[in-house]
Amino acid sequence: MNPPSLLPILRYPDPRLHTVARPVQAVDERIRALIERMFATMYDANGIGLAATQVDVHERLIVIDVSETRDEPLVLINPEIEWSSPEKRKGEEGCLSVPGIYDGVERSIAVRVRALDAQGAERVIDAQGMLAVCIQHEMDHLLGKVFVEYLSPLKQGRIKSKLVKAQREALRA
Ligand code: K2U
Ligand code: ZN
DSSP states (O other), rough: OOOOOOOOOOOOOOGGGOOOBBBOOOOOOHHHHHHHHHHHHHHTTTTTTTEEEGGGOSSOOOOOOOOSSSSOOEEEEEEEEEEEEOEEEEEEEEEETTOOOOEEEEEEEEEEEEEEOOOOOOEEEEEEEHHHHHHHHHHHHHTTOOGGGGOOOHHHHHHHHHHHHHHHHHHHO
16 A cells, blocks of 8 residues: 655745635545545654645644654544633744744643544544643644744745745745
């Protein structure tokens, strides 16, 4: 059996990253095949999360694996945050769509999420720590939001021009 083929990851400031994803209509074989390709893409990129928006699929689907051993896959279909803690903490974030950029973002330290799994079964997840941060980061992607938008306009401008320049050079190479 061939490994699932990788999907290209959209790079900031690609406007498609600002698309608002729509709910998954049916948890079927199409979705399960997409989930496999998203996991392959995330692991290949050394990510701990990936939202469908980042691979230019605008449906509410997230894959996550925050384990050190890279063997605890978590699928969130049509996720809804039921509760997020008022306590927040600023943490260093990166993004597979914003390569080489890391900066502080404030997030709730705990969230309760209701979502469907890859079999279409409803699950409720109480997350803390890095998992809570990752879920909030990925759910932003489904709303067309990239973590750099929490930074100052000055920083956003510098990041945009840095990445546009890097992409121009990559095309020339
Ligand atoms: O691009 C993505 O959505 C994957 C993100 C997920 C993430 C970002 C910040 C904090 C938690 C999760 C990352 O690029 S995965 C790479 C990474 C790994 C560990 C810590 C920070 C970033
Ligand atoms: Zn991201």
